[in-house]
Amino acid sequence: MVITKHSNISLYPLRINQDKKYFIVEDILTGEFFEMPGICIEAITMINEGQPLYLIEEILKDRYPNEEVDMQNFAGDLLELGLVKSLDGKTFPKEVEKKSGGLEWIPANVGHFFFNRYSSIFYSLVFLVSIILFALKPDLFPVYDDVFLFDLMIYNILVFLSLSFIFVVVHELGHVLAIRAENLPTKIELGHRLFFIVLETDMSRVWSLQPEKRNRLYLAGMNFDVVVMFIALIVQILFVNHFIVVGIAKMVVISTFIRIIYQFCVYMKTDMYYVLENWSGCHNLMESGQMFLKRWIPFLPTSGNSTTFNGEEKLVRPYALFYLFGVMITVTIAIFYNFPLIIHAGILVLPGFLEPASSIYFWDATVFFLQFILMFGLLAYSWSKKYREKQTRQPM
Known part of the structure; x- marks a missing residue:
C-alpha cells in the first residue's frame, strides 16, 4: 500500500x-x-x-x-x-495470541518481602560476609572433589544433581519474586547457554520499568544464590563433626559458587550481561562487542548484525574486554573444576564395566555415563526449540 x-x-x-x-x-x-x-x-x-x-x-x-x-x-x-x-x-487487524498470565497467582507483596528498598543492602552484606568466611577459613573454599561424598558414584550424582536442580529453581524463584514485586507477569522455561542446560525466567516485561529498577530484577537470582551459599558455609562451621551434613553443604557451596561465577561470563548473556546492558543503555551490547572483536578474531561467532548508535563505540570497547574476561572464566572453571571432576569420576567408575551385570558397581558406571546422554538430549531439545523459534520469526 x-x-x-x-x-x-x-x-x-x-x-x-x-x-x-x-x-x-x-x-x-x-x-x-x-x-x-x-x-x-x-x-x-x-x-x-x-x-x-x-x-x-x-x-x-x-x-x-x-x-x-x-x-x-x-x-x-x-x-x-x-x-x-x-x-x-x-x-490492519492484529492477531494477538491470548497469553496466560504467567505466575500472577504469586502476590506482589510476597515479592516485596524479598525485594524492596532495603533488600540490596542485606544481600550485599551477606555476600561480603561470605567472602570474609572464605578468607578466614580457606578450607571452606570449594574444590572439585567436594562432589565425591559417597563411595558409589550413583549416590553422588543423584544428590549433586538434585541439589543443583533445587537451587537452580531457587535462583529462578529470585527472578520471579523480583518481577512479581513489580506486579509483572512471568514464566520459567527450559533453555541453554552455550553447552549448558539452564532454566530461564521470562524477563521480557522488564522493559516496561524504568532503567534504575531493572537491575534489581536482573540480580535477584544471584542474590538468592549468595544467601544459599552463605547458609551452606554456616552449616559447615556449625556441624563440623557431622560428616554427611558437612558433605552435602560442600556440594551446595560448589554448585552455587560455580553458578555465581558463571554469571560473569557475559558472552553468554548471563544476568550480569543484562546489568551491563542496562547500565550502558546500549541494547545491542553483545552483538556490537562481537563485531568489534571480529576485527582481531575473525573466527569469532556472532549473534547477528548490530547497529551501533552515535556515542556507543566507547561502551562497546570495555564490553569487549568483559567478553574476553568471561571466556577466560569459562576456561578457568573448566580447568580447575569441570575437567578434573569428570576425569576423576571416570577413573573411579570405569572399572565397574568389568563387573558382572548383577554388580552394583556395573550399574554405578552405567548410570554415570547415562547422565551425559540425558544432558546432551536436553541440550539438543533446547537448541532445536531455539532454532524453531528463530525460523518462525523469519519473514516468509
Whole structure:
C-alpha cells in the first residue's frame, strides 16, 4: 500500500518509557518492545494527535536540522512493525495470541518481602560476609572433589544433581519474586547457554520499568544464590563433626559458587550481561562487542548484525574486554573444576564395566555415563526449540 505525505494514519495503543539515552516503545496489545530515539517519539505523539505526515515532517526538520527526516519511510517502518491500526481508511487487524498470565497467582507483596528498598543492602552484606568466611577459613573454599561424598558414584550424582536442580529453581524463584514485586507477569522455561542446560525466567516485561529498577530484577537470582551459599558455609562451621551434613553443604557451596561465577561470563548473556546492558543503555551490547572483536578474531561467532548508535563505540570497547574476561572464566572453571571432576569420576567408575551385570558397581558406571546422554538430549531439545523459534520469526 502506497503511503503519501497526506496519508491519514492511526496507531495501536502504545506505552512509552524513557530509557537512559533513547525510549522504549511497548505495543500494549502484544507486549513487544522497540527502542526508538526522541525524534521518533515526537513523530508518534504528533501522529496520535492527528497531524498529517507532511506537517509532522516540516516541524521535525525545523527542530532537528541535522537529522534526515522522512515521514513516509517512518510510517512504513511503523506499518512493518505492526503498530499501524489504519492507513487511509484501511484497517490492519492484529492477531494477538491470548497469553496466560504467567505466575500472577504469586502476590506482589510476597515479592516485596524479598525485594524492596532495603533488600540490596542485606544481600550485599551477606555476600561480603561470605567472602570474609572464605578468607578466614580457606578450607571452606570449594574444590572439585567436594562432589565425591559417597563411595558409589550413583549416590553422588543423584544428590549433586538434585541439589543443583533445587537451587537452580531457587535462583529462578529470585527472578520471579523480583518481577512479581513489580506486579509483572512471568514464566520459567527450559533453555541453554552455550553447552549448558539452564532454566530461564521470562524477563521480557522488564522493559516496561524504568532503567534504575531493572537491575534489581536482573540480580535477584544471584542474590538468592549468595544467601544459599552463605547458609551452606554456616552449616559447615556449625556441624563440623557431622560428616554427611558437612558433605552435602560442600556440594551446595560448589554448585552455587560455580553458578555465581558463571554469571560473569557475559558472552553468554548471563544476568550480569543484562546489568551491563542496562547500565550502558546500549541494547545491542553483545552483538556490537562481537563485531568489534571480529576485527582481531575473525573466527569469532556472532549473534547477528548490530547497529551501533552515535556515542556507543566507547561502551562497546570495555564490553569487549568483559567478553574476553568471561571466556577466560569459562576456561578457568573448566580447568580447575569441570575437567578434573569428570576425569576423576571416570577413573573411579570405569572399572565397574568389568563387573558382572548383577554388580552394583556395573550399574554405578552405567548410570554415570547415562547422565551425559540425558544432558546432551536436553541440550539438543533446547537448541532445536531455539532454532524453531528463530525460523518462525523469519519473514516468509
